[in-house]
Amino acid sequence: MKALVVPGYGTPDSFAIGDLPIPEPGPGQLQVRVAAVSLNPADLLMTAGTVREMVPLDFPFVPGTDVAGTVTRLGPGTQGFEVGEEVFGFGAPPSFAAGVGIPAVTSGALAEYATFQAGPYLAKRPPKLSAVTAAALPSTGMTGLAVLDRGGFQPRETVLVIGAPGGIGSVVVPLLARQCTVIASGTEPDRDYVRGLGAADMIDYRESDLIEEVLRRHPEGVDAVVNLALTGEAVIAATRMLRRGGRLLSTTPGTPTHPAVTTVMGTTDLRPDTMNALAAHVLDGTLPEPATRTYALSDAARAYQDLAQEHTRGKLVVIVDPEAAR
Structure with a gap:
């Protein structure tokens, strides 16, 4: 073969x-x-x-x-x-x-x-x-649904998704946007794409410092950060964007240990119905292609x-x- x-x-x-x-x-x-x-x-x-x-x-x-x-x-x-x-x-x-x-x-x-x-x-x-x-x-969907399950997201919370244009982001952003205000990080060419996924706003991380720009727009911080891209100490630095009591969920390998950070792996946080749920979300239009x-x-x-x-x-x-x- x-x-x-x-x-x-x-x-x-x-x-x-x-x-x-x-x-x-x-x-x-x-x-x-x-x-x-x-x-x-x-x-x-x-x-x-x-x-x-x-x-x-x-x-x-x-x-x-x-x-x-x-x-x-x-x-x-x-x-x-x-x-x-x-x-x-x-x-x-x-x-x-x-x-x-x-x-x-x-x-x-x-x-x-x-x-x-x-x-x-x-x-x-x-x-x-x-x-x-x-x-x-499969992989992005398993991880995306695991983030939603582990995140404890509440209606009207403000959530920053770092790495929103990627595969996992294409699952996380639409599902989060059903109940939360989603801010996406990306580049200017991604703006229409992430807005199409459901993001209410986008920050171009190449044009401004992401942390400073988030805190300028949300001085008290955001309720949660979903990290799909940063690694190492950059993940810890991202906790500065959280309001008091906020949480950061990270899917990247080698995420450092921190009290506000939860590491999510779709392969180990699998629900028995994950694959069927993903298929249903696509077929009913909740998730885009x-x-x-x-x-x-x-x-x-x-x-x-x-x-x-x-x-x-x-x-x-x-x-x-x-x-x-x-």
Whole structure:
């Protein structure tokens, strides 16, 4: 089968399409004929070796965690799915799944076939939900819903979302905006996009100091900050924007410990109905189309280069099987 192959730790310019054996499903697993896969910044962290102590990889490595496709085989004892069903969901490299203690393993989604663990991280794809849209939902959607669950947001609160134009922001901002006043951080070209998501206002972090500008507009601080972009000490600095008793929720790896900061991981804060809830939110119009750009499998390496080098909005999706992704 054709797959995107990572030969060793490095940058996406070393990724290439290669031929690998079709993976066979083990106990409790299913084999999927892949239709579409969405890209995540975490893929780049893992393949660059940035988190190799926590997530060591075996090479050659096939990246990709978020998938939509068709079940083609069932492993021994696999329940809840049937051959021929359309599914979508999430799977992680074995070292990641073991490290955080989640029952979600994949052989690597950016391939014509991949194996996934059956369970709550996979769901049956509704007929009206396209494969491209479904593939764009899992990781960002799991994290976005976890932020909403953990945040304790109340009606009429003011919430700053840092990194609003990204994939997680495309889930968090529309759902928050139903009850809260959302301020987005972004760049001027993002303004119409984040307002379309539901943000009441946007601050261009390239044109002004974000902290100073937030406090100029809200001298007592905002009720909450959702951090989808800052890392390290910048997260701690962002707590200055909180009113007394406010809280900051952060989804970025390595978020420092602080009394006002809660780290959120969608993979461990999963609700049993998360995938079905995400599909329902898209189908009823609550969430906009998350996929903003698509690529062919032959261009998958370039897709990762774009993710690494460009300021992207929403989700980048690789179409592996054009016929199935229609």
